[in-house]
Amino acid sequence: MRLSVDIRHRMGDFALEAAFEAGPGVTALFGPSGSGKTTIAKAVAGLLTPQEGRIALGAETLFDRQGDLCLPPARRRIGVVFQDGRLFPHLTVAQNIAFGARYAPSGAAGLEAEVIERTLGIGALMGRYPASLSGGEKQRVAIARALAMRPRLLLMDEPLAALDGPRKDEILPYLERLRDSGSGRPGDSGRGVPIVYITHAMAEIARLADRIVVLRDGRVVCAGGVTEVLSDPLMVPMIGVREAGSVLMARVAESNPNGLSRLVVSGGDLRLPGVSAEVGTSVRIRILAQDVLVALERPVGLSSRNILPAVVEAVHRGEGPGVAVSLRLGQDRLLARITGDAMDELGLAPGTACYAVLKATAVARADISLRGA
Incomplete structure (x- = not known):
């Protein structure tokens, strides 16, 4: 209908x-x-x-x-x-x-x-x-x-x-x-x-x-x-800088006793807490743009376990100091919000290879839900 x-x-x-x-x-x-x-x-x-x-x-x-x-x-x-x-x-x-x-x-x-x-x-x-x-x-x-x-x-x-x-x-x-x-x-x-x-x-x-x-x-x-x-x-x-973000579709691949679950997305693996779904279940993950960091090289000595290779797909400089960056992760798009100074210093432009960094605890339990068919 x-x-x-x-x-x-x-x-x-x-x-x-x-x-x-x-x-x-x-x-x-x-x-x-x-x-x-x-x-x-x-x-x-x-x-x-x-x-x-x-x-x-x-x-x-x-x-x-x-x-x-x-x-x-x-x-x-x-x-x-x-x-x-x-x-x-x-x-x-x-x-x-x-x-x-x-x-x-x-x-x-x-x-x-x-x-x-x-x-x-x-x-x-x-x-x-x-x-x-x-x-x-x-x-x-x-x-x-x-x-x-x-x-x-x-x-x-x-x-x-x-x-x-x-x-x-x-x-x-x-x-x-x-x-x-x-x-x-x-x-x-x-x-x-x-x-x-x-x-x-x-x-x-x-x-x-x-x-x-x-x-x-x-x-x-x-x-x-x-x-x-x-x-x-x-x-x-339109959405607002604090609410802007992405929705990724993932599959629960592993549930560990330490509270972190391994989720598979098209661009790699994510390890997140608060996932109550069983192994094999498909879930949605909402990731706020303000919680995504961008690096030109794979970081070392970093506490975050979520570091995924990406390619810059598009950038949009707003009226303020912020810049919205759309990253391609496999078949998914991930939105990051960084400062204009950071974008200029990193030289980010469409086609730039980089890494998306996400802190596991930045994703709230309410932002992980069952995936629609």
Whole structure:
């Protein structure tokens, strides 16, 4: 199922003009507050009628201004999850989920009830009321209710924004399972319902998303695979220097009793702590650009065990003292942020052979997660 969006809409001084596509897996809409993310979400869900354009889901047109077509929300079969959950307080968890199931068309494809319950870990919550749930539990139930209607698309608008750090860490593994789960039917090894995930939190995108659409002032600045976009030095001003970084796909090759695990990436091996996955498991690793050092020669007498050969692919000098450097490690791209003086002294330019140095403890436990299929 593929979502195609090409819309234009003006509200006062704000003008939205956005076109993108979202396919299977998780497509993240990222941008600062006021960039147009929620306006797009409302237009896709049918809660706002754009002034111009077209929206289609698969072979069905949801909105077409020229054709004077605008399907009501109930007919779009899009499950929407807001940041506040919006559960019915007078209904139990089971009753809230059953309310969503009332809108599931007979025979429609979707996750089975037991798969939803297992994936989101809500079996023990069924008899409880929303007032007795934690913030993370409420969001899991809200997602379950949206899935119970067997939607063709799941639209999540800042689903973790109202949660504190520990609650976010609690619910992210469930979202990973949801991203990777099939229908639960025998022989189905495919991924679950497509998800459009709206957020301004780069850590959530790095952990969950397959594709990213970057928005600014109502326009699409960039769109593509999350590994390519996040490692693009031109994206650093949009993402922010402290949040800029890369996502590498790795396989757990060894788990040592000293707490360090050996992970294999396309450019070599990394040794990192905090990896709870079993040997053979595929994981994602988020590495912040500010935690990557660049050396022209392989360092000796250094405490870091993570020293990988690389080639400079691109550099981008910003308005300040920093320079973003894109490094090619095997088939991966790694983003480093160094000073302009360091770049000049090292003579870094596209094609320069070098070494990327990463301190093991610089990668937080929350930045190592299960890899999507």
